[in-house]
Amino acid sequence: MxxxxxxxxxxxxxxxxxxxxxxxxxxxxxxxxxxxxxxxxxxxxxxxxxxxxxxxxxxxxxxxxxxxxxxxxxxxxxxxxxxxxxxxxxxxxxxxxxxxxxxxxxxxxxxxxxxxxxxxxxxxxxxxxxxxxxxxxxxxxxxxxxxxxxxxxxxxxxxxxxxxxxxxxxxxxxxxxxxxxxxxxxxxxxxxxxxxxxxxxxxxxxxxxxxxxxxxxxxxxxxxxxxxxAQDTPAGTMPVILGPGWPGVLLHEAIGHGLEGDFNRRGTSVFTGKIGEQVASEKCTIVDNGTLANRRGSLTIDDEGTPTQNTTLIENGILKGYLFDKLNAGLMGVKSTGNARRESYAHIPMPRMTNTYMLNGTDNLEDMITSVDDGIYAVNFDGGQVDITSGKFVFSANEAYLIKNGKITHPIKGATLIGSGDEVLKKISMVANDLKLDSGVGVCGKDGQSVPVGVGQPSLKIDQLTVGGTSLTP
Structure with missing residues (x-):
């Protein structure tokens, strides 16, 4: 046409x-x-x-x-x-x-x-x-x-x-x-x-x-x-296990946006100036991959005509790079990573994620569950908010379960996960080998523009995370 x-x-x-x-x-x-x-x-x-x-x-x-x-x-x-x-x-x-x-x-x-x-x-x-x-x-x-x-x-x-x-x-x-x-x-x-x-x-x-x-x-x-x-969620600081797949939206919001080139060029991201530094547990390797066939966030070329690629953002906990369009890449003396995206011809392009996910680890979900005396297992999320400068986030889990004495007990309602992206990355102690990508429903908003994206992760354990709930009794 x-x-x-x-x-x-x-x-x-x-x-x-x-x-x-x-x-x-x-x-x-x-x-x-x-x-x-x-x-x-x-x-x-x-x-x-x-x-x-x-x-x-x-x-x-x-x-x-x-x-x-x-x-x-x-x-x-x-x-x-x-x-x-x-x-x-x-x-x-x-x-x-x-x-x-x-x-x-x-x-x-x-x-x-x-x-x-x-x-x-x-x-x-x-x-x-x-x-x-x-x-x-x-x-x-x-x-x-x-x-x-x-x-x-x-x-x-x-x-x-x-x-x-x-x-x-x-x-x-x-x-x-x-x-x-x-x-x-x-x-x-x-x-x-x-x-x-x-x-x-x-x-x-x-x-x-x-x-x-x-x-x-x-x-x-x-x-x-x-x-x-579902019963009331206990409030407090406790271990949290995230399920595979869609819970990767937490990584997308709390970490991914902070790795976009415009925020780092302006010095407004919590990850600014930290290339080569240990910013996460050595268990964590996170990529943004726009080349996956038929995925919602994939593109043959980005909206500046640059071929998309598989960009390693964090490797074994070390920050390796950011996501760039041509404008921010040129100003920082690097090449575009193929992440220029725009909602339509009526919008300017900016560095955005494509399919962002954590790679498999070597642990397994069963061992994670048995390692927790009092905590929660979060399987699905409604959504959340993040402050790019501080990295602080708030996420609501719409499907979660209470873990008691190493066993999943009953479902809970009203669970809210509160933390800071850079701090949470360092508290990941176990990463499973059950990587899943989301089913293809992700939409990402930034500066008034919405674009389709993908997220994913294997099951992982965060040793300590603040959980907002409706009950004070764990």
């Missing part, structure tokens, strides 16, 4: 080169044009009835000029050359010059794709999409305690073309799908809710071929039934 769209506006490679040259005036260190065409849809079923179905098409171009630490940016929803030139004139205003500079010869060879670049929206008919959601509803309602069910299906297909003054001229074709299910259960007057879901850079048949409709429905019901049995 993007080739057709550009052709309709007579925007061939030569014309784009001319526009880019107009943007790259004297005094500008770097400039780029980011063309985008996106189609998205969503379907929502509530209590067996289709409540909404949406379809959205958008396209436009972002124009950016970088001068030192300054960025001039403007975008246009219209792809005719006159509208783009108006955006360019605004963006290059940071220079105050009109004399253009030479643009490097474009490198147009494509990079190996990390996903199938075909739109997922037509992989099922409208009726098949509704039938999938109704099947989820039916499966969830097999449990008599289920009173309400909500199921949604969403898909998107985005095509981008990136042209920049350092020779990038790259296209990418990005599919994305997701299924979500939420249930409300009731028993003896007590009401609880839970949700499940997943997705990635697939088409809709991925959910059918792998029986995920049943898996997601059963998981949502399972979590809700566990919540019905």
């Amino acid at each position: 993007i080739e057709q769209l550009l052709a309709e506006h007579k925007l061939n490679q030569n014309k784009i080169t001319t526009l880019l040259s107009s943007l790259a005036v004297k005094g500008v260190n770097y400039a780029d044009l980011y063309f985008q065409h996106s189609i998205s849809e969503s379907w929502l079923l509530e209590d067996g009835i289709v409540k909404s179905a949406t379809h959205h098409i958008s396209h436009g171009v972002g124009t950016r000029a970088v001068k030192g630490e300054q960025t001039g940016f403007a975008y246009s929803d219209d792809l005719n050359a006159k509208a783009i030139q108006q955006a360019i004139n605004f963006a290059k205003g940071i220079s105050g010059q009109q004399q253009t500079q030479k643009v490097q010869t474009f490198q147009t060879a494509p990079h190996p794709a990390k996903y199938n670049g075909i739109s997922p929206l037509n992989s099922l008919t409208s009726q098949e999409k509704v039938d999938m959601l109704k099947q989820i509803d039916t499966l969830a309602r097999k449990e008599p305690k289920v009173k309400q069910v909500s199921a949604s299906l969403s898909g998107a297909y985005t095509e981008v073309l990136i042209a920049s003054t350092d020779g990038v001229y790259q296209k990418d074709y990005r599919p994305m799908v997701r299924v979500s299910v939420s249930v409300i259960v009731e028993h003896n007057g007590r009401v609880e809710n839970a949700s499940s879901g997943g997705g990635g850079r697939y088409d809709y048949r991925y959910f059918i071929d792998h029986n995920f409709t049943e898996i997601y429905a059963k998981e949502a019901v399972r979590q809700a039934l566990v919540a019905l049995e």
Whole structure:
């Protein structure tokens, strides 16, 4: 679609080169044009009835000029050359010059794709999409305690073309799908809710071929039934064991953001200036890997046209590096790690995570449990908050269990984990060999922009962590 769209506006490679040259005036260190065409849809079923179905098409171009630490940016929803030139004139205003500079010869060879670049929206008919959601509803309602069910299906297909003054001229074709299910259960007057879901850079048949409709429905019901049995959480400082997979969102928030290049260039991260230092237990090796096939956070190229890579952030507890886009990498005298991301053409790129996870250790979960006299085992999280400068975080566990005398006892509710990312890393004493990635539901927010991400980890033990709860008795 993007080739057709550009052709309709007579925007061939030569014309784009001319526009880019107009943007790259004297005094500008770097400039780029980011063309985008996106189609998205969503379907929502509530209590067996289709409540909404949406379809959205958008396209436009972002124009950016970088001068030192300054960025001039403007975008246009219209792809005719006159509208783009108006955006360019605004963006290059940071220079105050009109004399253009030479643009490097474009490198147009494509990079190996990390996903199938075909739109997922037509992989099922409208009726098949509704039938999938109704099947989820039916499966969830097999449990008599289920009173309400909500199921949604969403898909998107985005095509981008990136042209920049350092020779990038790259296209990418990005599919994305997701299924979500939420249930409300009731028993003896007590009401609880839970949700499940997943997705990635697939088409809709991925959910059918792998029986995920049943898996997601059963998981949502399972979590809700566990919540019905949950008792008050003891408050205090105690050992905490985190389960594999989605609990990696704690690493993402409490540690990952602090390793993004812009925070470290400005000196506002708790990890600033600590490359080569021991910042975590030697049990910890953490990577950000944008190259995993079909994962929600993966990209063939980032939003500056740089191929994504597997970046080691922490190795055996030693801080090895940060995540960079071109702007922050250039200012710090290093190369981009392929982590420039933007929500759309109407936003500037910034260093962001892709799929961030801890690698396997050599311990096992059973030994972790037996090593704890009084503590908790946190399996799933709702969400949390983190302060990048201090590293302090607060996270809510929506599925957790009390550990007593080396055994998992009963589920608990209202567990809140409180700590500091850099301190928690040093208190990790055991890391299992059961690494899991999340099911494909992660969305990361930063400076008002949201992008899809992935998280993961093996089970791990934190020796001491503050737990906020609803009971003072451990």
